Amino acid sequence: MNIIETTNLSRRYWRTEALRGLNLAVPTGSVFALLGANGAGKTTAIKVLMNLLTPSAGEARVLGVDSRRLGERERAQIGYVSENQKLPLWMTIRQLLDYCRPFYPTWDPALEARLLAQFDLPPDRKLKNLSRGMLMKAALLSSLAYRPKLLVLDEPFSGLDPLVRDEVVRGLLEASAQGDWTVFVSSHDIEEVERLADRIALLEAGSLKFAEATEDLLSRFRRIEVTLQGGPARLEPAANWHELERQGDLVRFVESRYDRTTTEQACRERFPEAAVKAHPMTLREIFITLARAGRVAKTPVA
Amino acid sequence: MSLTWHIVCKDLRRMWLPVSLWLLLLLAYTALLWVRVGANVTRGSFEGLGYFANTWGVIVWLVGLILAAWLVMEDSLVDTQAFWLTRPISNVRLLGAKVVGALLMFGVFPVLVLTPVWLVSGFSFREWLWAAAEIAGNQAKFTLAAFAIASVTATSGQFLMRAVGAVLLPPYVLYAMGRIRYPLGGDAQLVDTWHFLVLGLVIVMPPLLVAHQFLTRNTARSWMIFGGALTLMLAVRLAWPWVIPAGIRHFGQAAYYPAAGTSDEGLKFRLERVTVDPQRPESYVQNVTLHGTVTGAAPNSFVRLNWIVGHWQRAGEDNPADRIVGAGDALAGPPPQAVRQVAGLPGDKETPLEWVVVGQPWNRLVDQTEPKQVDWETDVHATVMTGRLLGEMPLRRGAELRVGSSTTRIADIEWREGRTVVRLEERDAWPTGLVGSYRGRTDQNTERLRPAEDAFVVVNRSLGFETIPSPDEIGTVWASAIVAGQRELVFDPPTREIDGSAREIPGWEVGAVIMKVRFLPDHRFTRRHETFSFQLQPQ
Numbered sequence: 001m002n003i004i005e006t007t008n009l010s011r012r013y014w015r016t017e018a019l020r021g022l023n024l025a026v027p028t029g030s031v032f033a034l035l036g037a038n039g040a041g042k043t044t045a046i047k048v049l050m051n052l053l054t055p056s057a058g059e060a061r062v063l064g065v066d067s068r069r070l071g072e073r074e075r076a077q078i079g080y081v082s083e084n085q086k087l088p089l090w091m092t093i094r095q096l097l098d099y100c101r102p103f104y105p106t107w108d109p110a111l112e113a114r115l116l117a118q119f120d121l122p123p124d125r126k127l128k129n130l131s132r133g134m135l136m137k138a139a140l141l142s143s144l145a146y147r148p149k150l151l152v153l154d155e156p157f158s159g160l161d162p163l164v165r166d167e168v169v170r171g172l173l174e175a176s177a178q179g180d181w182t183v184f185v186s187s188h189d190i191e192e193v194e195r196l197a198d199r200i201a202l203l204e205a206g207s208l209k210f211a212e213a214t215e216d217l218l219s220r221f222r223r224i225e226v227t228l229q230g231g232p233a234r235l236e237p238a239a240n241w242h243e244l245e246r247q248g249d250l251v252r253f254v255e256s257r258y259d260r261t262t263t264e265q266a267c268r269e270r271f272p273e274a275a276v277k278a279h280p281m282t283l284r285e286i287f288i289t290l291a292r293a294g295r296v297a298k299t300p301v302a
Numbered sequence: 303m304s305l306t307w308h309i310v311c312k313d314l315r316r317m318w319l320p321v322s323l324w325l326l327l328l329l330a331y332t333a334l335l336w337v338r339v340g341a342n343v344t345r346g347s348f349e350g351l352g353y354f355a356n357t358w359g360v361i362v363w364l365v366g367l368i369l370a371a372w373l374v375m376e377d378s379l380v381d382t383q384a385f386w387l388t389r390p391i392s393n394v395r396l397l398g399a400k401v402v403g404a405l406l407m408f409g410v411f412p413v414l415v416l417t418p419v420w421l422v423s424g425f426s427f428r429e430w431l432w433a434a435a436e437i438a439g440n441q442a443k444f445t446l447a448a449f450a451i452a453s454v455t456a457t458s459g460q461f462l463m464r465a466v467g468a469v470l471l472p473p474y475v476l477y478a479m480g481r482i483r484y485p486l487g488g489d490a491q492l493v494d495t496w497h498f499l500v501l502g503l504v505i506v507m508p509p510l511l512v513a514h515q516f517l518t519r520n521t522a523r524s525w526m527i528f529g530g531a532l533t534l535m536l537a538v539r540l541a542w543p544w545v546i547p548a549g550i551r552h553f554g555q556a557a558y559y560p561a562a563g564t565s566d567e568g569l570k571f572r573l574e575r576v577t578v579d580p581q582r583p584e585s586y587v588q589n590v591t592l593h594g595t596v597t598g599a600a601p602n603s604f605v606r607l608n609w610i611v612g613h614w615q616r617a618g619e620d621n622p623a624d625r626i627v628g629a630g631d632a633l634a635g636p637p638p639q640a641v642r643q644v645a646g647l648p649g650d651k652e653t654p655l656e657w658v659v660v661g662q663p664w665n666r667l668v669d670q671t672e673p674k675q676v677d678w679e680t681d682v683h684a685t686v687m688t689g690r691l692l693g694e695m696p697l698r699r700g701a702e703l704r705v706g707s708s709t710t711r712i713a714d715i716e717w718r719e720g721r722t723v724v725r726l727e728e729r730d731a732w733p734t735g736l737v738g739s740y741r742g743r744t745d746q747n748t749e750r751l752r753p754a755e756d757a758f759v760v761v762n763r764s765l766g767f768e769t770i771p772s773p774d775e776i777g778t779v780w781a782s783a784i785v786a787g788q789r790e791l792v793f794d795p796p797t798r799e800i801d802g803s804a805r806e807i808p809g810w811e812v813g814a815v816i817m818k819v820r821f822l823p824d825h826r827f828t829r830r831h832e833t834f835s836f837q838l839q840p841q
Contacts, residue, residue: 072390080388
């Protein structure tokens with residue numbers, strides 16, 4: 001069962017195509033991260049999902065409803081936090097919570113009190129007097145206290161110091177551990193995403209590069225080091241090799257479809273007398289590799 | 303508590319301070335004028351008071367406009383980062399909340415704030431009701447305009463720019479209505495049709511735009527609605543060839559004629575002469591002045607001619623010729639005969655009441671080269687003004703006549719060049735809708751309203767002296783359904799023959815009183831197809 005599904009979803013801004021035929025499925029109960037460089041189309045995708053923008057083509061279904069038809073009932077089950085959201089800054093945190101509470105039949109005052117304490121938020125301070133981190137925590141609190149089925153976070157860690165990031169991530173992890181909810185987060189803060197997400201999708205120039213379980217992604221990427229020990233060497237990349245380079249006797253590349261047998265066989269074909277080592281990669285390294293690969297692909301041939 | 307009301311409360315909490323200040327401004331504006339006018343303002347400072355009232359009135363209006371826009375933009379319909387968009391608030395609920403909020407802030411609250419002033423001024427319940435309706439109605443217009451602009455606007459800077467740009471709309475609309483650069487020799491009914499259609503667009507477009515933007519948040523399409531309406535207006539002006547029947551154009555207006563068996567049936571209009579302005583034979587339009595009389599008015603009333611719409615046809619010519627639309631002359635005060643009747647003074651036999659209407663023919667020039675017999679067909683639109691005696695007060699400085707919301711005080715009495723000058727200060731309830739359609743009949747046209755007209759009679763019963771002086775207006779200011787002003791009554795005092803010459807009777811003012819008579823528009827009517835025949839003389 002998918003809580004979010006998109007079919008050939010596209011969105012144009014005049015001549016710029018911000019989203020191109022996006023096909024995405026977010027399983028219920030997952031923590032799904034949408035990664036991508038700046039301008040990749042993450043925020044546009046989220047805005048279309050939340051019906052803040054209408055799609056130019058295709059369809060998005062959220063909680064089983066066409067995103068263009070999201071009503072009060074569906075929105076009462078969705079939490080949304082964005083770095084750019086314009087909160088009512090004239091309110092105090094208490095006023096914000098008082099304002100939000102009646103809209104949500106599932107609002108949990110106990111959870112509200114616990115999160116207020118956990119995030120260490122001063123209830124009587126106006127939002128305009130809060131730091132960016134506190135503001136984000138206040139927004140998060142107002143979106144968690146009703147235990148939404150779907151929590152959508154658009155760049156929630158942007159501009160936050162490491163301490164606050166950690167607090168936010170811990171808050172999310174704790175909250176998600178208590179309920180059967182889905183988190184859909186877009187970010188380019190990969191370390192935090194790695195801690196949170198069990199599924200990851202990568203957007204590049206509005207197109208989906210992949211969407212898979214974090215575990216699968218981490219297991220299929222390896223940094224390979226080949227130490228040449230004399231003999232012939234053909235520096236010819238295979239289909240899934242990226243960033244191939246040679247420094248003296250050392251050949252390095254990133255394998256994006258790592259399978260021990262297949263990768264070693266491909267290495268032996270090119271470097272018959274060599275020692276092959278495979279190193280696991282972090283999500284950050286994978287992301288950078290893919291981002292570079294995307295740029296190379298876009299570079300026009302002279 | 304409904305969620306809609308919850309949003310309204312949020313907006314009230316957000317805007318309580320600016321709205322309170324605005325209401326204070328409105329109250330101060332009204333109260334200050336109320337106080338100042340009663341403080342024996344001199345003739346010279348009245349002009350300044352008028353400027354002050356107008357300027358402050360515009361400021362109150364502008365601030366109200368900005369506040370209404372703020373109310374909408376607090377939950378922006380254009381900005382995709384607005385907080386409400388991701389909360390369980392439907393577009394319909396938001397529209398409902400904003401409408402309720404606007405009704406409260408710009409309708410109910412101003413009325414509540416002004417009510418003490420109105421009560422102190424002696425307003426009756428009926429006058430209060432009309433004043434409240436007038437204030438709320440005026441605010442509704444500005445609020446709707448602010449809503450229309452703000453609903454498609456993202457920032458306050460944009461709003462201000464667009465509000466300033468909206469100043470260009472009235473001339474555009476007037477042009478589209480055919481009221482600017484109307485075609486000479488054109489079909490007046492066609493121009494009237496344009497007016498009708500464009501006015502319809504002007505009325506329909508803002509609420510349509512607001513409703514569309516709130517319900518769909520499709521800003522591009524909302525702008526298309528706006529642009530489409532403007533284009534349609536221009537298209538009407540440039541390409542609409544069909545005349546819509548007068549019964550549709552003037553619904554509720556042309557339908558009313560003197561009811562059978564009423565006193566209006568006895569009214570007789572007579573056209574005495576027609577003069578064509580000889581001074582401007584080559585001018586853009588010529589003034590055609592119609593002089594006539596009316597007789598047969600009921601006791602205590604007179605007939606005020608509002609306007610005439612008609613055309614004349616020269617004998618022997620088939621095609622209908624020039625059409626004249628003219629406004630009645632409202633400057634002359636109530637006729638003395640009617641004033642005397644109301645004041646209970648012995649009167650003369652009825653003398654015909656003169657009226658004058660000045661209008662312009664739709665064709666460029668009137669052929670005046672040779673005398674012609676002209677048949678004149680017309681619709682006469684008139685209002686029956688019915689008078690009542692408000693009361694009387696002794697002729698002495700400081701004397702006051704207070705009847706309901708009408709207060710008249712003698713501020714000063716002086717003698718100037720052998721004449722007596724009485725300076726009066728007056729304050730009245732003056733909701734336009736009330737004085738314009740006093741009986742509030744549903745079958746009357748309330749589109750063109752006529753103010754009440756006052757007259758004064760100075761009487762010394764023991765001397766048998768009575769005179770109806772022409773009031774000389776010093777100044778008048780309006781604020782929030784209250785009118786306050788000053789005027790001078792200038793008249794010759796009673797005299798008697800002493801040593802062969804007329805001398806003022808000493809001490810005549812002791813025992814003299816001033817009676818105040820008010821004529822209110824009782825009802826209006828249209829009389830169609832009166833045919834006059836007259837000779838158009840060569841100039």
